[in-house]
Amino acid sequence: MRRAEVTRRGRPWSAHGRSKLRPYLYLAAFAAIAAAAQARAPADTILVNGHIITVDPQFSIAQAVAISGGRFTAVGTDAAIKRLAGPATTTIDLRGQTVIPGLADNHLHDAGGGPGVDLSRVRTMDELLAAIAAGVKRLRPGEVVTTNSDWHEAQLAEHRLPHRRDLDTVSPVNPVIVVRGGHEYILNSAALRKWNITKDTPQLAGGRITRDAQGELNGELVDRAKSLVQLPPAPSLTVQALVEQHKKLNAAGLTSIRYPGASIEQYHLLQEMQKRGLLTIRVNHLMRVGADTAEKMRAAVASLHVKPDEGDEWLRVGGMKLGVDGGFEGGWMREPYAEPWGEGGTFFGVNTMKQAPYTDVVKELNRLGWRVATHAVGDAAIDEVLSAYEAADAEKPIAGRRWTIEHGFIPQADQFPRMKKLGLIISAQNHLYLAGPSLVSYWGPVRAARTTPMRTYLDQGLVVAGGTDSAVVPYPPLWVIYHFVSRATISGGVLGADQKITRKEALQVETINNAYLTFEEQTKGSIERGKLADLVVLPEDILTCPAKRIEQMQVAMTMVGGTVVYRRP
Ligand SMILES: [Zn+2]
Secondary structure (H helix, E strand, O other), X not given: OHHHHHHHHHHHHHHHOOOOOHHHHHHHHHHHHHHHHHXXXXXXXXXXXXEEEOOOOOOOEEOEEEEEOOEEEEEEOHHHHHOOOOOOOEEEEXXXXXXXXXXXXXXXXXXXXXXXXXXXXXXXXXXXXXXXXXXXXXXXXXXXXXXXXXXXXXXXXXXXXXXXXXXXXXXXXXXXXXXXXXXXXXXXXXXXXHOOOOOOOOOOOOEEEEEOOOOOEEEEEEEHHHHHOOOOOOOOOOHHHHHXXXXXXXXXXXXXXXXXXXXXXXXXXXXXXHHOOOOOOEEEEEXXXXXXXXXXXXXXXXXXXXXXXXEOOOEEEEEEEEEOEOOOOOOOOOOOOOOOOOOOOOOOOOEOOOHHHHHHHHHHHHHOOOOEEEEEOOHHHHHHHHHHHHHHHHHOOOOOOOOEEEEOOXXXXXXXXXXXXXXXXXXXXXXXXXXXXXXXXXXXXXXXXXXXXXXXXXXXXXXXXXXXXXXXXXXXXXXXXXXXXXXXXXXXXXXXXXXXXXXXHHHHHHOHHHHHHOOOOOOOOOOOOOOEOOEEEEOOOOOOOOHHHHHHOXXXXXXXXOEEEEEOO
16 A cells, blocks of 8 residues: 555656756756765675664664675664665675674683593583593503693582592592693692602692692692693694684674783784684784793793784784782682681782782883783782882873783772772673682682672773683673673572673673773774674574573674674574
């Protein structure tokens, strides 16, 4: 009915063209159309019929977007965007699905996995030991068995680590090194013998050889104590391995990642991938070098032959990574660990780099024009970072240069004004989601519930970017959003409900705030005209679905620079 009307109206319109004035109107109209066409050739791709959460400053919702040359050229209604299609335009019908900006991870070492025994899916101590027993069977007597690092005891029903005696039951002869996260190994008796670690082995500064209640070694080596053993050489990182990892990340909705302290060799591989057009994810690469004096740092930086912030929207150097404390079992605290970990109120965590050399190195990096990103978990570690950053700032201001605290688990009220004055960005992750029950036992319920206090950080007016620390924590960014909005953990219930943030805030933390972290908020992080066309299609509305669905939903499609890099089969 309406259609017929439109057709009928069309006829008289062309008839009017015969009047004397009409040719001018036609000419003017054609000129305008031609100018518009020149300025805006048909889009390469349009996505229509969607629920598009743009994460622009107004948090606008759109129906459709147009993409040309890898960037969003228009965001608006279906009708407006459909007009931008030409004969060669690819049209994607979203069929009502939700679109969000491409998700980012501010602190991702790798995508997990590896050549060791896979413990990521075990859920009980028996399953863990069975997996190691199977690994032992594949080797000859005396060969060393290792595990991958991407698991945590909080995922086990028992909520505890396997110790030396547990491991001995499945491997009395072969040395076993259970690698857990980035800060800890657990050895069986054969491995302790192989590397000659006994009760008489002195503790190393910045590390810890742990004992059980009877004073016997339990096999745990924390932080610098790990250097007492040598893992079998890992297979060398290759372009192919990185391509495969990036594909896994794309499938989870990631379009940008930040490598928090990787080697120059890895940077060179990424450069080669960019040259060959193999990058499917945007990379911000923090360098890491071993140096504990200004002089050594100067020499190490010079040997990299890399300029701070060099690169483009695909691959960019993002600064220098440093660290001053351990992780879950070594975060350096003002107050001791909870018992028995506190060892009678004497264990405060591990200070892996002392104040004086750390400050020395930080000041030198500032002089050299490098940004600093420091791993600091406990409040005492944050004190050390703030003191060093302030000392550097006194020589040459750092405010506005977006230096960061990586993790920042346990900040204290007196530290927020200092963070703000220095213009620091908080690089936060969802460790609590995985490790909640362990953190309760290490630090007590009060500190555990305050771990990574997102609500407080945002209320203090700090910019917080989000991520995972993969493979310490699994990489799916939707799990990060789920945890930040619910404070739910995998196996320990809700911890610190007062630290929940809203879904809109969580989306910002995972998108535009990450772009801000790397000085790219003008080019990505939201769906706005002119920005890079990085987006994720979700089957449900992430702003209104039941919270648990955020954790469970599967990404339908991921696009980077207007190219589909993942489509759910
Ligand atoms: Zn890390």
